Amino acid sequence: MSEIILENVVKRYGNVAVIDGLNLTMEDNEFTVLVGPSGCGKSTTLRMIAGLETVTSGEIYIGGKPVSHLEPKDRDIAMVFQDYALYPHMNVAKNMSFALRLARQSKTEIDKRVKKVAEMLGIEPLLARKPAQLSGGQRQRVAMGRALVRDSGTFLFDEPLSNLDAKLRAQMRAELALMRQRLEKNMVYVTHDQVEAMTLGDRIVVMHQGIIQQQGTAEELYKKPVNKFVAGFLGSPPMNFFDGILGESEGQLMVSGDGFTLPLPDEVKARIQARSEKAVTVGIRPSAFLLSPASGRQVQLELPIILSEYIGSQSVIVSNLGGQQILIEVGSDTPLTANEVLSFAIDPESIYLFDAEAEVAL
Amino acid sequence: MKEYSKTNTAVFYLILICLSLMSLGPIVLMLLTSLKLKVDIFNEVSTFIFMPTLKNYSSVLHDPSLMRYLGNSLYVGLISTLLTLVMGCMAAYAIVRFRFMGRDAVSLTTLLMRMIPPAVLTVPVFAIWTFQYQLGNNLHGLILVYVAINLPFVIWILQSFIEQVPIQLEEAARVDGANPFQVFFLVVLPVIKPGLAAAAIFTFRIAWNEFILALVLTNRATRTTPVHISLFLTEHNIDWGQIMAMGMLIAIPPIIFTFVASKQIITGMTAGAVKG
Numbered sequence: 280m281s282e283i284i285l286e287n288v289v290k291r292y293g294n295v296a297v298i299d300g301l302n303l304t305m306e307d308n309e310f311t312v313l314v315g316p317s318g319c320g321k322s323t324t325l326r327m328i329a330g331l332e333t334v335t336s337g338e339i340y341i342g343g344k345p346v347s348h349l350e351p352k353d354r355d356i357a358m359v360f361q362d363y364a365l366y367p368h369m370n371v372a373k374n375m376s377f378a379l380r381l382a383r384q385s386k387t388e389i390d391k392r393v394k395k396v397a398e399m400l401g402i403e404p405l406l407a408r409k410p411a412q413l414s415g416g417q418r419q420r421v422a423m424g425r426a427l428v429r430d431s432g433t434f435l436f437d438e439p440l441s442n443l444d445a446k447l448r449a450q451m452r453a454e455l456a457l458m459r460q461r462l463e464k465n466m467v468y469v470t471h472d473q474v475e476a477m478t479l480g481d482r483i484v485v486m487h488q489g490i491i492q493q494q495g496t497a498e499e500l501y502k503k504p505v506n507k508f509v510a511g512f513l514g515s516p517p518m519n520f521f522d523g524i525l526g527e528s529e530g531q532l533m534v535s536g537d538g539f540t541l542p543l544p545d546e547v548k549a550r551i552q553a554r555s556e557k558a559v560t561v562g563i564r565p566s567a568f569l570l571s572p573a574s575g576r577q578v579q580l581e582l583p584i585i586l587s588e589y590i591g592s593q594s595v596i597v598s599n600l601g602g603q604q605i606l607i608e609v610g611s612d613t614p615l616t617a618n619e620v621l622s623f624a625i626d627p628e629s630i631y632l633f634d635a636e637a638e639v640a641l
Numbered sequence: 642m643k644e645y646s647k648t649n650t651a652v653f654y655l656i657l658i659c660l661s662l663m664s665l666g667p668i669v670l671m672l673l674t675s676l677k678l679k680v681d682i683f684n685e686v687s688t689f690i691f692m693p694t695l696k697n698y699s700s701v702l703h704d705p706s707l708m709r710y711l712g713n714s715l716y717v718g719l720i721s722t723l724l725t726l727v728m729g730c731m732a733a734y735a736i737v738r739f740r741f742m743g744r745d746a747v748s749l750t751t752l753l754m755r756m757i758p759p760a761v762l763t764v765p766v767f768a769i770w771t772f773q774y775q776l777g778n779n780l781h782g783l784i785l786v787y788v789a790i791n792l793p794f795v796i797w798i799l800q801s802f803i804e805q806v807p808i809q810l811e812e813a814a815r816v817d818g819a820n821p822f823q824v825f826f827l828v829v830l831p832v833i834k835p836g837l838a839a840a841a842i843f844t845f846r847i848a849w850n851e852f853i854l855a856l857v858l859t860n861r862a863t864r865t866t867p868v869h870i871s872l873f874l875t876e877h878n879i880d881w882g883q884i885m886a887m888g889m890l891i892a893i894p895p896i897i898f899t900f901v902a903s904k905q906i907i908t909g910m911t912a913g914a915v916k917g
Contacts, residue, residue: 364813425817
């Protein structure tokens, strides 16, 4: 019902196009996450949907209705801001009921809805307090509550968790995911944190330089990135990239570079045989380095440990391949000593290839 | 380190004591004089040792015209403060938040106007008010001048307060369904209450104490208290006792006003609005 469609949306500041011809459809009741590095235009996109920024050209439809000329209040949206934006002179209850009071709802109705949402978020004991008397996490909840009380068709979140400490962020993220299950609402969520994006989003939209790089489920994006940017952006620690040259030996397609020669799976061969260009970028995720003897078509690589970082269930090894620093993820129960050389197996299936120039996936 | 900070504190308090003496001295002198009989005032030995009397207060308070002049002063002070604040906050908001041509020029020239001393205005204002608009001898004419004099400074102070209001608050209000007026009156104004209070104290005190313009723009019926006091200086007699008693009395309303208004000046009004 309240499906959001962005059609050829352009946003220009002077001569600089921040958003350049954005087309995006967000289905009804879908949790869409816009994710990307700072300055990629994700917040601007959200603010255009909210009506806080004008659209230079193109049109935004909410529930089939063109809204780009409408004021925020006429778009049936509720928004949670990054810095909470609570009204400092009102107590929590007044903050939450502000929109309802503006809409001249009856007092009993307002009280009922505020109470219901406060119960849901566990902020009932705080209703009489002013924002200054709340902790960061509590303010975040109140900001969320203020949006929920509205019962709008669409919820917009502008990096709502980025000001919280790590523990609280994980907790709020889980609560958001729960809330998302309970509410049948359209939600658009902006974040630069790929973990939030991957855990929360039904549809993840990766943006870079004002352009959508790829959209899909977390799994699609992680397993089949369309280009080098998406591959490098999702996943932590990030994917390792090497320059490589395609070649063939004994009928087997190989990619070789400084310090390595790796065989490629047969289906890749069919896909890229037509290419005349031999230079490629090879991508290998840190988790694709296996600490086991090579079996079958796997290839063995001898890599030195320069540094190892213990991060709990995993250890990240900083190593060196062909003069280039790489990251390797292994189980933390593996004993690691600096300067030791370990033998890793790499499965040809877990190798990603990108065009060296255009950076698109091959 | 500790020694150092001890001497530091001592010096600090010494300076504070000197400053308090400087500002309290005249008031103490005024209080003492207002409690003296005329013989004691001109007697050099009895600066601090004398027989206090309330005679001066009694004669000032029994002057039937005093209430009228106090009323005039209050009326002029309160109305001009109210008008200045209403216009000032709107002008300041426009200068801070709206993009229009010549915005910086407007902001700067507003403050430049403040640099004209009121005394310079006396003659032209008298001529224009009296001969062109028949506003002479009229309290509203006086209110008009005071609003004009105070407005630039009030706009200037409120500008800096409005700049500190996080723009997200206004955006949140817009998303919550507020129209531009509701954003201004329900969100921005309550947040800048400390600024409004400071501006109000400032405006009220200028309007209350102003003498020169009040002298030329009022008559027997519309006089304000500072003008009234000056009439105790006559060619026959200077009644210092009554002048000082009157001075003590008319200092009371601004003090009350300041205390009431400064209750609103609570630091950290915007604390908790954003981040934390």
